[in-house]
Amino acid sequence: MIELHSIPVEQAVLCSLMDHEQGSGDYIEQLSESDFYATRHQIVFHHIKSQFNKGEAHDAVVIWECIRRNAMELQQCTEEYFTELSSTIAHFGLLNTHIKKLKDLSTRRRIHDVSKHIATVASDTLSYTSETAIEKAQALVSGLDGGVTESDTHSVSDIANDVLKDILDRHQKIHEGIEVKVGVKTGFIELDNKLDRIDRTDLVIVGARPSMGKTTFAQNIMLDLAVNQGEVVLFMSGEMSKEQIMERMISGLGQIPLKQVRSARFDAEGAAGIQQAIQVIQNCPIFINDKASPSLADIRREARKVKQKTGGRLNAIVVDYLQIMTPPEKSGNKVHEIGDISWGLKKIAKDFGCPVIALSQLNRSLEQRPNKRPVMSDIRESGAIEQDADIIMFIYRDEVYNKESKEAGTAEIIIGKARNGSTGTVRLATNLSQATFCDLSPEYYAEQGLGGGV
Template sequence: MIELFSIPTEQAVLCSFMDFAESGEYIEQMNAEDFYATKHQIIFNHIKNQHNKGEGHDAVVIWDRIRSNSLESSQVNESYIMELSSVMALPRLIQTHVKTLKDLSTRRKIAELSKHVSVIANDTTSYTAETAIERVQSLVSSLDSTVQTQGTFKISDVTRRVVSNVIDRHQKLHDGIDPDVDILKTGFIELDNKLDRIDPTDLIIIGARPSMGKTTFAQNIFLDLAVNQSKTVLFMSGEMSSEQIVERLISCLGQIPLKLVRSARFDNEGAGCIYRATDILNKCPIYINDKSQPSLADIRREARKVKQSTFGKLDAIVVDYLQIMTPPEKSGNKVQEIGDISNGLKKIAKDFGCPVFALSQLNRSLENRPNKRPVMSDIRESGAIEQDADIIMFIYRDEVYNKDSKDAGTAEIIIGKARNGSTGIVRLATDLSQATFCDLSPEYYQEQGLGGGV
């Protein structure tokens, strides 16, 4: 059996740390758990404490710290410290030895994790099959975070990358090439102009009261991503079945009333619309999961599956909707639970490098206001969502409240937060009978005196 530790390597590293003043960079990379031997963990803790205080940490200083603690001195004696200080250590090998210890430490964690997984698998009393999977995924996720490193970069290095990117984009513009061809867009011209861009790590919240069309709006966005931008999309639908979703997509793409698709009472022209829409959908990189009340672990699992089946390609995740998701821990505090979910969705966006669009319910209290247009505080359990989200949009259709509204057939997309863009209102045409939102014509803006749709 292969041993997942190396005592000689640990000794060489500790000797290097005590002998060479310039080893601070490597001390900062390591933790006590990277050492297998308990006595080495004790010694390293004192080395790191001295380093953090900006004080020296040779063999004499370290022994002085250890002998003042009876518990530690019972495990590490003076002769062992002196033995360590006599170990042959070469400065040029510190990096290699540290890398070896980090690797062995990670492998020990994996081995320990496998024991936990075995216990969970056999504990049929505490865990259902579903909760067992979630617990294992949580453990794996925590292991991921221990091996990820966050770098601190000199500003000149970051500046070099930024300027290089700017010059490359400028050159593409000069050559008549769209530099934003790979940037994700919603597919709505005025809305994209307002938002400027959707970054790969963005959490986008789409909030609305019932009947406003938030699911249809989200489906229109991911349909444009897949059909017109060739982006791979995962749609987590906690409310509708996959069949219902596809019916809506066919209605939208085929521009045929949804009720005709569902009832199958269409004529030959309608059949042609359905076949054309189906042909387009069959070529789309859209993946649908309709598990009710999905958890963060479910989303991570399905996202990994999509990436595996597409050789690493996943461009957007859509979640419908936030408030029916299963929280990581049921505390009974709905605000805390929703906060954990929104924070978890933001982490998923960062970890998978793709934006997450999450639909959200709004508080019923807005119905009691004369002006029923949503504002930030209307997001149900809103505190953490406002903080975690990069973009927050609301949908308002005046005809829902005013049957004789002059704005019937249109919707206001209210941008309440846009970290890199502009807040404000964008108007879109709607035909929910055909599951459609679309850009308004220039003539509409001229008639209404709206000046460019804002």
């Protein structure tokens, strides 16, 4: 087996740092004690970095004085060895090369250690279910990035410069008539006017009671993202099969009754609509996974696969639906389990830089109220969802409860929370027999005396 350390490289790095105090600061900040394999080298570097952080000298004389005052450290790094180390000839010009080698070896040691930890987790059938084992393994693997990625902490000065540059670039493009894409849109004009946009790290919750059309609504957004905005979408369907989802997509795009698509009983006009829908769908960058009760680990795994297939692109994830997902840990407390899932979905949005649109069931108790329009507290096991979500929308169709409703054929999209937009209600036309939500006509607003969404 190849040794994942090099004593000569570690010695060369330490000597360069002690011999050349001027100009070594940037190199010291790149390193940590764990980058060194030998315990005595970890001790030496610990004192080098400590002295540097205090703004004091860290040459060989000073470092030895620090070591010899600690009896335990002296056992590991004797005077004889330190004399040998400090007399090593090191070329400061090669320090960058030596550090790259040092970091490479330390990273490989971490990978080796994580692989052993994962093997232990895999064998521990008492402490971990297969799902929680996957979560733990993914957490361990993601932790490897800690030593090799750039810092997530930046000065406000740097952030301000970056944001100003982005604003000016977008302003210039708008002035030149060039389309500027910031975040994503739902595809519904009045709804987008209210929300402004869905940002790339947003968690969006769409809540509704059964038969309100939440799956159709989400699929309409997904199709607009893929067809009209050219975005790559991953659809995680824990409830419907991929074939059922495809039938709905064909019905909506081809404007053919879903019943005809499912029964295969359609006329020539229907056949033409199906063919047209299929041609559109075949060019859609949509990926569907229909595993029952998917976990956070499943979503992360499938998201990575999509990015591999698309050259790193993934612009939205749709999850249907939140309450049937498998929690990271089954505690028996549904509120805590759903809280873990909602926080996990928010983290996925941030980690992958794409919004997560998750559907949610609502409590049955709302049907006991005279006014059955949903409110925030109606989200089932709602505690953490309200906190984690950036946008929360509800779907209400009055005709579900009132068969003689004057609002038949329309739906209210109630925006209960919009971190960067406006709350309120937007009306959309519905034709669920053709799996469709769409913007209402200007004539409808004129008849109702409305200026768009309210």
